[in-house]
Amino acid sequence: MTYLGEIAALSTSLFWTITAVVFTESSRRVGSMVTNRVRLVIALIYLLLINLVLFGQPLPLNAGSDRWLWLGLSGIVGLSLGDMFLFRAYELIGARMGMLMLSLAPVIGALIAWLFFSETLRLGQIIGIAITLAGIAWVVATRPADDARRHGISKRGLFYGFLAAVGQALGLVLSKQGMANDFSPFAANVIRMLAATAVFWLVTFTQRQAGPTLRSVRAHPAALKLLALGALVGPVLGVSASLLAVQHAEIGVASTLMALPPVFLLPIGYFFFKERFGWQTVMGTFVAIVGVAVLFLV
Helix, strand or coil: CCCHHHHHHHHHHHHHHHHHHHHHHHHHHHCHHHHHHHHHHHHHHHHHHHHHHHHCCCCCCCCCHHHHHHHHHHHHHHHHHHHHHHHHHHHHHHHHHHHHHHCCHHHHHHHHHHHHHCCCCCHHHHHHHHHHHHHHHHHHHHCCHHHHHHCCCCHHHHHHHHHHHHHHHHHHHHHHHHCCCCCCHHHHHHHHHHHHHHHHHHHHHHCCCHHHHHHHHHHCHHHHHHHHHHHHHHHHHHHHHHHHHHHHCCHHHHHHHHCCHHHHHHHHHHHHCCCCCCHHHHHHHHHHHHHHHHHHHC
8 A cells, every 4th residue: 555654654643642632631530650550451452352353363472582572672661661751741741742742752763773773873863853852942941821821841741751752762663673574563562562561560569559540440430431542542553553654664754754743732732722822832843843854854
């Protein structure tokens, strides 16, 4: 199919935009940690069923130990640790700013490739990094009135957003190692989700938070509906689409298209949540996305 990778990348941006809004609402009702724990379980159930229907088995047991290792590590880093930081950022600085910080992931991915795989950065890539960081700094410095009243500009929230970007970038690098030879995105995703869920819930039981988590969900049935929707749209469809995009499009094109949620969130915030942004916010967001495009298209 022509432009399959590009369509998948655009779909990823749309899925992640929707799930950012949904998980922000669920985090405000039951907290980011409860949201993170429950959405992993729900997403894993979805993926087990999808793999059973598509491949006749819920888990790709014949995938090979190396593939399981790379994808398992990717799930722990990207889906468990990375998303944990992302949800805390959503709570502290809101979905739009959290997703804007997440647009740093392509830049960080390039730096990881340089540090660990000796990929030398070209002048155009360095310029792209500078433009992206300048755009994000511009948006943060403007402190939009509505967003500041609702969330404030929390330094801790910005730091969590940065850590989320690191987790996503490193998770993508590890995923590429495990998806060689056109391995199915849904099969890869279920391995990642299984590893992330196992680690996260092991910590949950160790901290004796399993009971409080279940009680919190039972006390907020509306949040459970949001979690079910968000798990399907984000960890299942969004992540699987992102893996498909990387397989079928140039990494620069796919990464750029997947960095569009901050742009998609602006009209959503304006029309549905009545948020008002100054021209600085719009221009800063635009500059950040232009920087990502320059980084990967030069």
